[in-house]
Amino acid sequence: xKDCVLPTHSKCLQIIRDCxxxxxxxxxxxxxxxxxxxxxxxxxxxxIEANVDLVHRASLLHDVLRVCxxxxxxxxxxxxxxxxxxxxxxxxxxxKYADDSHEDAACELLRKxxxxxxxxxxxxxxxxxxxxxxxxxxxxxxIVYYADKRVMHETVVPLKERLxxxxxxxxxxxxxxxxxxxxxxxxxxxxxxxxxxxxxxIGLKPAEVxxxxxxxxxxxx
Numbered sequence: 001x002k003d004c005v006l007p008t009h010s011k012c013l014q015i016i017r018d019c020x021x022x023x024x025x026x027x028x029x030x031x032x033x034x035x036x037x038x039x040x041x042x043x044x045x046x047x048i049e050a051n052v053d054l055v056h057r058a059s060l061l062h063d064v065l066r067v068c069x070x071x072x073x074x075x076x077x078x079x080x081x082x083x084x085x086x087x088x089x090x091x092x093x094x095x096k097y098a099d100d101s102h103e104d105a106a107c108e109l110l111r112k113x114x115x116x117x118x119x120x121x122x123x124x125x126x127x128x129x130x131x132x133x134x135x136x137x138x139x140x141x142x143i144v145y146y147a148d149k150r151v152m153h154e155t156v157v158p159l160k161e162r163l164x165x166x167x168x169x170x171x172x173x174x175x176x177x178x179x180x181x182x183x184x185x186x187x188x189x190x191x192x193x194x195x196x197x198x199x200x201x202i203g204l205k206p207a208e209v210x211x212x213x214x215x216x217x218x219x220x221x
Contacts, residue, residue: 004116012060020089023080027154033059036147038214042202050139058120058144065105129190156211
């Protein structure tokens with residue numbers, strides 16, 4: 001993916017504005033991008049070829065259509081004042097992408113202009129890791145997928161904490177079945193294996209990579 005077509009950083013910000021992405025989602029995505037770029041640069045330091053810009057742009061835009069998964073009743077919990085224009089715009093997005101998840105909707109939004117970016121975003125879906133055809137395969141896809149699973153809201157946390165929070169939130173919103181439990185167990189196992197694969201390559205321990213660690217090492221460069 002070295003020569004793939006990507007939006008500029010400014011274009012990404014324009015896409016975010018055009019989609020009226022909620023403020024808390026923007027903050028989450030910025031932290032995911034910071035962690036993902038840190039990890040992909042560590043891979044490059046070890047001689048592994050990877051496209052830093054692709055990782056950065058995919059991380060910034062991975063939740064650009066997150067509102068497609070949200071009910072209007074959730075808007076009252078947003079940290080911003082949600083306007084009628086916001087609601088109307090999000091209603092239009094939901095209608096346009098119908099039953100698509102936010103990952104698939106974002107892929108559809110971006111695939112014509114930026115196909116590699118669109119695929120990397122689509123593959124950050126939690127259960128994608130269990131799908132042989134759709135699981136993260138390249139280093140860029142793996143890093144974007146993993147970084148999202150380490151950021152709870154706006155904070156880098158241990159993988160266990162993030163997954164447990166996500167499972168509890170999902171259980172509150174959806175009735176869990178035995179099939180769900182099996183998939184969760186399988187997916188979590190694969191995510192831990194992905195974490196090991198990444199950190200074996202970069203030569204760090206997952207617990208070392210905190211927000212403070214990332215900031216400190218970024219500031220020194």
